[in-house]
Amino acid sequence: MLVVMKAHASPEEIQAVCDYIEKLGLRAHPLPGAQRTAIGITGNKGEANRGNLEELSGVAEVIRVSKAYKLASRDCKEEDTIIRFDGTNASIGGRDLAIIAGPCSIESREQAFAIAEKVAASGAQFFRGGAFKPRTSPYAFQGMGLEALKIMADIRKEFGLRIVTEALDNESLDLVAEWADVIQIGARNMQNFSLLKRAGKKRMPVIIKRGLSATLEEFLMSAEYVMSEGNYEVILCERGVRTFADHTRNTLDLSIVPAVQQVSHLPILVDPSHGTGKRDKVLSMARASIAAGADGLIVEVHHQPDQALSDGPQSLYPEQLITLMSETEAIAPIVNRSLVHGIKLTATTRS
Ligand code: PEP
Ligand code: MN
Numbered sequence: 001m002l003v004v005m006k007a008h009a010s011p012e013e014i015q016a017v018c019d020y021i022e023k024l025g026l027r028a029h030p031l032p033g034a035q036r037t038a039i040g041i042t043g044n045k046g047e048a049n050r051g052n053l054e055e056l057s058g059v060a061e062v063i064r065v066s067k068a069y070k071l072a073s074r075d076c077k078e079e080d081t082i083i084r085f086d087g088t089n090a091s092i093g094g095r096d097l098a099i100i101a102g103p104c105s106i107e108s109r110e111q112a113f114a115i116a117e118k119v120a121a122s123g124a125q126f127f128r129g130g131a132f133k134p135r136t137s138p139y140a141f142q143g144m145g146l147e148a149l150k151i152m153a154d155i156r157k158e159f160g161l162r163i164v165t166e167a168l169d170n171e172s173l174d175l176v177a178e179w180a181d182v183i184q185i186g187a188r189n190m191q192n193f194s195l196l197k198r199a200g201k202k203r204m205p206v207i208i209k210r211g212l213s214a215t216l217e218e219f220l221m222s223a224e225y226v227m228s229e230g231n232y233e234v235i236l237c238e239r240g241v242r243t244f245a246d247h248t249r250n251t252l253d254l255s256i257v258p259a260v261q262q263v264s265h266l267p268i269l270v271d272p273s274h275g276t277g278k279r280d281k282v283l284s285m286a287r288a289s290i291a292a293g294a295d296g297l298i299v300e301v302h303h304q305p306d307q308a309l310s311d312g313p314q315s316l317y318p319e320q321l322i323t324l325m326s327e328t329e330a331i332a333p334i335v336n337r338s339l340v341h342g343i344k345l346t347a348t349t350r351s
Pocket of ligand 1: 104186
């Protein structure tokens with residue numbers, strides 16, 4: 001259920017409604033909007049009495065949200081969610097496009113810094129790099145773990161780039177939350193519900209990559225798991241799904257971008273690297289992603305892709321990242337977006 005407060009409801013009235021909901025053993029999620037605050041009610045202990053809620057001071061109406069996902073839905077929050085990064089001009093959602101670029105895996109300090117320099121020069125605002133890698137084979141490179149997180153923290157200091165990296169399990173999630181700016185939940189973990197709940201207890205942005213065979217509703221229910229714990233900074237990412245097609249690694253399902261935007265206020269990015277698995281298809285699909293209305297891109301880049309320990313064949317050369325940026329900049333105004341070049345730090349930046 002959703003309690004819609006009157007436009008002029010006071011903070012005390014909003015608090016009193018939240019207290020009432022919590023006393024019933026349910027959870028209250030105040031969602032401030034441009035016009036008025038709405039309060040989402042979640043929980044698995046039955047429903048609150050609608051009539052009683054309607055009588056509370058400052059309440060305009062009480063609406064039943066019929067969709068399975070509630071906090072992620074536009075019924076709960078009409079305006080697009082914009083996630084901002086303290087002390088920088090970087091944001092995800094809203095008019096400005098977010099570009100997240102970097103290697104699949106952090107392989108060494110030298111490799112990470114060589115690529116980060118190129119990423120910073122390209123004008124991207126975020127650096128990605130795997131520290132904990134979900135590999136199909138236990139004999140494949142598994143990532144450098146904490147050491148990689150420390151290298152990326154140094155990249156943040158040196159270039160200002162905000163850091164995005166994947167958490168594989170509870171232990172790595174706590175480490176990622178401590179060292180990085182955005183927690184990535186990988187496609188293979190999209191329905192790891194205990195991991196999602198743990199990410200929901202953090203107070204930092206979480207990117208959820210679409211599972212290999214996830215429907216739109218399953219995808220949004222994963223976001224709902226994170227939000228149900230009080231973390232509303234959720235970003236979705238389309239990265240291709242499994243189909244019979246074998247000319248690409250996965251089939252990039254760009255139609256999910258407008259489909260998500262119709263029913264949810266959450267930002268959605270596209271990863272054309274995992275979506276195609278092939279370097280020569282990444283730029284085309286990046287252009288298509290921006291044209292389809294995505295809020296930004298996640299792309300893999302490597303200065304020596306032939307020597308990469310993971311995903312070399314789909315990693316762009318640094319010069320291709322420059323092309324991607326200029327093409328993105330050219331398409332952006334057609335879809336009412338803009339590309340702010342580079343990360344700018346403001347006075348309050350924590351490094
Ligand atoms: C990645 O981003 O490196 C990754 C493993 O992605 P996905 O979870 O989409 O396969
Ligand atoms: Mn990868």
